[in-house]
Amino acid sequence: MINEHVSESDIQLYAWTPDAVAKTAIAHIEQCDHCRNAALSYQFIFGEIKDAPKPSFNFDLGSLVLQQLPLKKSASERSSILIWFWICISLLVVVPLYIFQSDLAVLFKGVSIFVIYSLAAAALIILIFRILEIYRRYQRKMDILNFS
Numbered sequence: 001m002i003n004e005h006v007s008e009s010d011i012q013l014y015a016w017t018p019d020a021v022a023k024t025a026i027a028h029i030e031q032c033d034h035c036r037n038a039a040l041s042y043q044f045i046f047g048e049i050k051d052a053p054k055p056s057f058n059f060d061l062g063s064l065v066l067q068q069l070p071l072k073k074s075a076s077e078r079s080s081i082l083i084w085f086w087i088c089i090s091l092l093v094v095v096p097l098y099i100f101q102s103d104l105a106v107l108f109k110g111v112s113i114f115v116i117y118s119l120a121a122a123a124l125i126i127l128i129f130r131i132l133e134i135y136r137r138y139q140r141k142m143d144i145l146n147f148s
Contacts, residue, residue, distance in 0.1 A: 006025045010025050014029055067073050
């Protein structure tokens with residue numbers, strides 16, 4: 001027999017499944033009035049919890065939650081937004097090019113073709129890195145949302 005009292009977790013385990021506790025702890029619980037009373041109390045509590053009726057709602061929880069969820073945008077709404085976005089971008093690029101076409105020819109007249117291609121390549125590389133950075137930031141935010 002153990003001279004000290006058995007831990008609360010061992011008493012609870014004994015009350016739930018006596019076979020899972022060490023034999024020395026079982027011997028102590030059976031001989032010690034304090035530990036035996038604690039085990040009986042836990043057995044009573046576990047029995048009452050097991051016999052308690054399952055909670056039920058008197059309303060349809062699923063329909064209440066579904067009513068509060070935002071509706072998804074339809075594919076036609078998303079495609080129309082995308083079309084308007086590309087129209088605006090095209091206008092922002094095409095209209096200035098058309099208005100300043102004669103000035104652009106003079107602007108690049110004395111510049112070698114190598115410099116023009118180098119500037120275009122540098123601008124494209126910067127644009128690609130910015131897009132990748134935005135996408136990575138978006139992925140991190142989505143990961144945070146998914147783990148929450």
